[in-house]
Amino acid sequence: MKVVGVLALQGAFKEHAELVEACVRENQYPLTVCEVKTAEQLASCDALIIPGGESTAMSLIAQRCGLFEPLQQFVKDPTKAIWGTCAGLIFLAREITSDAKLVTPLGVLDVAVQRNAFGRQSHSFVAQCDFSPFMTPNPSISATGPFPTVFIRAPVIDRVLNPESVQILYEIDSPAGHNLVVAVRQNNILGTSFHPELADDNRFHDWFLREFVL
Numbered sequence: 492m493k494v495v496g497v498l499a500l501q502g503a504f505k506e507h508a509e510l511v512e513a514c515v516r517e518n519q520y521p522l523t524v525c526e527v528k529t530a531e532q533l534a535s536c537d538a539l540i541i542p543g544g545e546s547t548a549m550s551l552i553a554q555r556c557g558l559f560e561p562l563q564q565f566v567k568d569p570t571k572a573i574w575g576t577c578a579g580l581i582f583l584a585r586e587i588t589s590d591a592k593l594v595t596p597l598g599v600l601d602v603a604v605q606r607n608a609f610g611r612q613s614h615s616f617v618a619q620c621d622f623s624p625f626m627t628p629n630p631s632i633s634a635t636g637p638f639p640t641v642f643i644r645a646p647v648i649d650r651v652l653n654p655e656s657v658q659i660l661y662e663i664d665s666p667a668g669h670n671l672v673v674a675v676r677q678n679n680i681l682g683t684s685f686h687p688e689l690a691d692d693n694r695f696h697d698w699f700l701r702e703f704v705l
């Protein structure tokens with residue numbers, strides 16, 4: 492039985508845990524979920540989801556409770572599956588290009604991210620995204636069509652620092668007419684600017700579990 496950890500220091504960790512549990516229930520995956528607050532809990536995990544929230548708070552809390560270094564070791568282990576959403580993506584990044592001073596990132600994902608790239612909370616939006624070019628479907632999930640994708644004070648991936656290992660999975664159009672990178676994969680690590688855990692749709696979590704964890 493593999494253990495999927497959800498970093499539970501701050502942010503939308505409950506929502507992630509609930510969606511993973513729903514996928515496990517519906518598909519009888521041999522997985523359990525663990526909310527991670529301590530190094531001992533982290534050590535029991537095979538995968539880790541770092542939720543959205545506030546990357547400044549997340550990195551500060553991790554440092555104050557002695558979890559920063561264990562986290563850094565964990566995310567650098569190529570046998571672990573890692574997924575950062577929004578603030579989680581910022582926390583995983585190697586470089587932060589805006590409002591960087593208060594965040595010490597784990598520095599494992601070879602991208603430069605711009606925080607709050609779409610503006611303030613009031614500029615949050617839902618985009619209907621077609622992830623089918625990379626997301627293999629699970630035949631037992633009946634939902635089809637575009638995924639309701641929630642962006643809340645979201646970052647974008649400004650630059651890929653290592654094009655040989657980082658694959659761009661998804662881009663959206665910006666109002667200025669150029670594409671913005673919002674999902675990448677680097678081997679065992681997935682980074683998304685958006686919050687699939689806030690949609691009433693478990694296709695994204697189910698794909699992460701099948702593609703990265705199982």
Ligand SMILES: NC(=O)CC[C@H](N)C(=O)O
Binds near residue numbers: 645
């Ligand atoms: N929804 C989110 O996770 C927002 C991220 C937040 N803007 C940050 O910089 O950490």
